Amino acid sequence: MFELAARLIAAFYAWTHSYAVAIGLVAVVVMLLITPLTLKSTKGMLEMQRLQPEMRRLQSQFKGDRQQLNAEMMKLYQEHKVNPMASCLPLLAQMPIFIIMFRAMHGLIFEVDGKFAPKYLNHTSELYTSLFGKSEMKSFGLDLALRPMQAAQENFAKGIIYILLVAALAGVYFIQQRMVASRTVSPTMSASQAKLMQYLPVAFAVFQLFLPTALVVYYMVQAIVRIVQQYYITKRFYGNDDSLGRQAQAASAKARDIAQNEKQTKKEHNRQTNRSKASASHRARDRSRRR
Numbered sequence: 001m002f003e004l005a006a007r008l009i010a011a012f013y014a015w016t017h018s019y020a021v022a023i024g025l026v027a028v029v030v031m032l033l034i035t036p037l038t039l040k041s042t043k044g045m046l047e048m049q050r051l052q053p054e055m056r057r058l059q060s061q062f063k064g065d066r067q068q069l070n071a072e073m074m075k076l077y078q079e080h081k082v083n084p085m086a087s088c089l090p091l092l093a094q095m096p097i098f099i100i101m102f103r104a105m106h107g108l109i110f111e112v113d114g115k116f117a118p119k120y121l122n123h124t125s126e127l128y129t130s131l132f133g134k135s136e137m138k139s140f141g142l143d144l145a146l147r148p149m150q151a152a153q154e155n156f157a158k159g160i161i162y163i164l165l166v167a168a169l170a171g172v173y174f175i176q177q178r179m180v181a182s183r184t185v186s187p188t189m190s191a192s193q194a195k196l197m198q199y200l201p202v203a204f205a206v207f208q209l210f211l212p213t214a215l216v217v218y219y220m221v222q223a224i225v226r227i228v229q230q231y232y233i234t235k236r237f238y239g240n241d242d243s244l245g246r247q248a249q250a251a252s253a254k255a256r257d258i259a260q261n262e263k264q265t266k267k268e269h270n271r272q273t274n275r276s277k278a279s280a281s282h283r284a285r286d287r288s289r290r291r
Contacts, residue, residue, distance in 0.1 A: 006121050009026050018140075019214070027217075030222070034097070046248040051077075053251055054076060109144075116135065146213055147213070173201035175227060
């Protein structure tokens, strides 16, 4: 698989003669390949959200019976033809792709005695011959083999452009996550948890400071394509009041209200119980004094 990824980069390089463009085109291809899975996952997730009020009801009804609750949940999924695992598909697909691309990119700039000896490539390919024996992977004035932090440490004035590229990636990640967060309502997620989820991708961008710039370019293009993808998802699933996304939002809001009401009821019950215990204790002390 590493050879396949590297040879795909080599094919685009033979066409464009640009490392950055070739890597960017591979990122686009990967995103196009997983887009059907993303759409299927989004649809499955929205269908699950639409069932949240009913799921909350079942959780309250069978609170002390885990086995019966699971059976009723499965019955609910079957009745509505919902697959609870559907939302995991893109994640399951992206993890091996992430590892493959990570290894393939590092293979391109594999060094022997300080010079590139690319791995996973056909030795007759243009990409291999352009890198073999070199110590830089120049594209648009940037050395894609250099790590942003390394570039800044060697020469801050030279390295600032690498740091700005990572900062731009963090900004793109933030925009992407805001698009997702703006249409997501979770009945169990607190405001602080939602904020944490919003900034996690930005934190991931910070790690790019310690990875080759080639990977930063790859993730940047992927993030831009993902923004376009999220825009399409918003239009497709949230386009009108009767859309699946709007129904899921309404159901999530209803489930959140149910959860808050249950929490308030439980709190009030505990308060009354504590008052009863305190009153009983007070009466017991009064009786003891009278004796």
